[in-house]
Amino acid sequence: MASSLSSKHLPQGTDDLGRNDSDQTVLEKHVSFFDRNRDGFVYPWETFEGLRAIGAGYFFSMAGAFLIHFALSGKTRPGKYPSPVFPIEVKNIHLARHGSDAGVFDSDGRFVELKFEEIFSKFARTHGSALTSGELMAMLRSNRESGDYKGWIGSWTEWMTLYNLCKDERGLLRKEIVRGVYDGSLFERMERDRKPHKNRCCI
Ligand code: HEM
Numbered sequence: 001m002a003s004s005l006s007s008k009h010l011p012q013g014t015d016d017l018g019r020n021d022s023d024q025t026v027l028e029k030h031v032s033f034f035d036r037n038r039d040g041f042v043y044p045w046e047t048f049e050g051l052r053a054i055g056a057g058y059f060f061s062m063a064g065a066f067l068i069h070f071a072l073s074g075k076t077r078p079g080k081y082p083s084p085v086f087p088i089e090v091k092n093i094h095l096a097r098h099g100s101d102a103g104v105f106d107s108d109g110r111f112v113e114l115k116f117e118e119i120f121s122k123f124a125r126t127h128g129s130a131l132t133s134g135e136l137m138a139m140l141r142s143n144r145e146s147g148d149y150k151g152w153i154g155s156w157t158e159w160m161t162l163y164n165l166c167k168d169e170r171g172l173l174r175k176e177i178v179r180g181v182y183d184g185s186l187f188e189r190m191e192r193d194r195k196p197h198k199n200r201c202c203i
């Protein structure tokens with residue numbers, strides 16, 4: 001699937017409508033793809049729509065939207081009553097970080113280049129700039145903090161979703177794909193390049 005992604009680049013710092021998002025952190029950009037109307041809040045139906053737009057299946061998208069919002073909504077709304085529609089506040093998404101991750105997002109949600117490079121220098125032993133499924137599992141195991149079961153599950157889910165959606169025909173997860181997931185540009189490319197008649201989903 002990844003091999004069908006085009007190499008064209010998005011205009012830096014602007015979205016399709018030319019809106020400037022340069023004041024967003026990389027983690028905010030990761031999530032903003034799912035903020036379909038760009039009002040600063042992601043609702044479960046927007047996450048569902050975003051997951052469908054990148055080729056995830058109907059039931060996976062339903063379950064994903066439910067679980068993501070159930071897990072993250074409250075964290076991004078500190079001091080507020082729980083909302084029955086489980087919104088996620090984009091500007092507070094850094095509060096939804098979990099442990100046992102790759103450390104590429106810092107505590108403010110900014111991109112840490114060194115940690116990104118480390119993923120490949122430490123774990124991409126076979127190909128250098130791509131991860132096999134075994135190497136990905138080794139990375140997940142190595143990132144685990146003891147007793148942090150929520151973090152283990154969160155990280156496993158994020159990486160396995162990415163792997164299943166974007167591995168190439170040899171089962172490799174390429175570095176440029178991983179870079180693109182962090183700032184959400186991957187999601188934009190997947191939506192653009194997706195052919196309506198072609199079922200790209202494998203989960
Ligand atoms: C198919 C859709 C998605 C994929 C493939 C995906 C994948 C990923 C990956 C690979 C990471 C990096 C984890 C690490 O550095 O170890 C990540 C981090 C994160 N994602 Fe997503 N994501 C998706 C959708 C979403 C959505 C819809 C939200 C919330 C609205 C979200 C919120 C986050 C947050 C808060 C983090 C930071 C976790 C941390 O580093 O502690 N993601 N995601």
Ligand SMILES: [Ca+2]
Pocket residue numbers: 034035036037038039040041042043046
């Ligand atoms: Ca929205």
